[in-house]
Amino acid sequence: MTLDTLDTTHLVALAAALGWASGLRLYAVVFLTGLAGWLGWLPLPAGLKVLEHPVVLGASGLMLVIEFLADKIPALDSMWDAVHTVIRIPAGAALAAAVFGGDHAAWATVAALLGGTLAATSHVAKTTTRAAANTSPEPFSNIALSLLGDAAVPVMLWLAVEHPIVFFACLALALVVMVALTWLLMKFLIRLIRTLRQRFGAGAAAA
Template identity: 65%
Template sequence: MSVLPQAAIAAASAAQATAVQLGQGVGAAASHLDTTHLLAVAAALGWASGMRLYAVVFLTGLAGWLGWVPLPPGLQMLQQPAVLWGAGVLMMVEFLADKIPWVDSAWDTVHTVIRIPAGAMLAAGALGADAGQWQFLAALMGGTLAATAHVAKATTRAAVNTSPEPFSNIGLSLLGDAAVPAFLWLSWQYPVALFVVLAVAIVVALALTVLLFKFVRGVFAVLRQKWGSGTARA
């Protein structure tokens, strides 16, 4: 056997060994995250999924793939290339759809049955299958937070869509785009601060949902009344 093939085989073996060591290192680092830190990650994943599910999947997987954060074992599938590509494409579609009035509301309506269970699954994955009752509680927390964020987002955007100008709609959409990576970053770097910010966000979301739901319901009631009057005259 010549020297070049032997060198190539040796290089490939070394690269494989390095990859295995890195993977073991990431898994070990993730397993050493304390419960508070893992719950912060689970909470951030749940809340952010209610706003931008595909951005959450893509950014979390990308951070793990690049080695920026040690993903827990239950989330390491997010860093697989196929998942990254799929989530990246859907993230761009969602980014564009969320900037168009009424298209964003239609998108939110369809994703009511997607974001909430996905938020629960991601939150449960943050704690892993070995966490027992903690994983179950994380799933409940993630699903609840995803539902709260989703309803607040959908209600707010539906109310803003009644305005004829598009700038407030785009501004709110960009704010949501920025909030997702901010929540994910806080959960990894400052988990206690994440809980404080999240508590404030929940209060604001509930207040907006109650206030704007009445407004949106009133607008649609007026529209139905006008539509009914027009149909009767016709």
């Protein structure tokens, strides 16, 4: 595949994939995209060429490993997600905008809005789901959800480049599921917090 074969549909799909996946695994997105460009598997647009630089690959690869491990540890994963709330969303917007670069300002602006929104949606869904999973004493559901996120990122990036129409269908389905899960799990967490407050409040009053 050459850069000329990446038509508007492919570029929009790539921008959407970078934004959405950044909300789940930002460092995996940066590393895998840069690695694909460096190995010649994917001709990266000019705005993303910096991801191919060895220094960027090294740094993103190191952070990928750290995030991979942190995401498998209950409670630590939620703290990691909380810290990255201020990182993943703007990074998703920036990566999406970089697909079109400065020569297409209008498209870059739209892509930034799209990427930031998708990153926020996936990040909130991930954070809420993992917080709910952490209420369970067993670690297996947490690890399973983490591995699902690990697998989803490269699959969606690949679909965006090779089969953009299929990617858009999968993205639409993923967004519906994420929004529904976020709504349901937020209600669950709010009820749990209220129950704990009442329990500890009653205990403190009795003491």
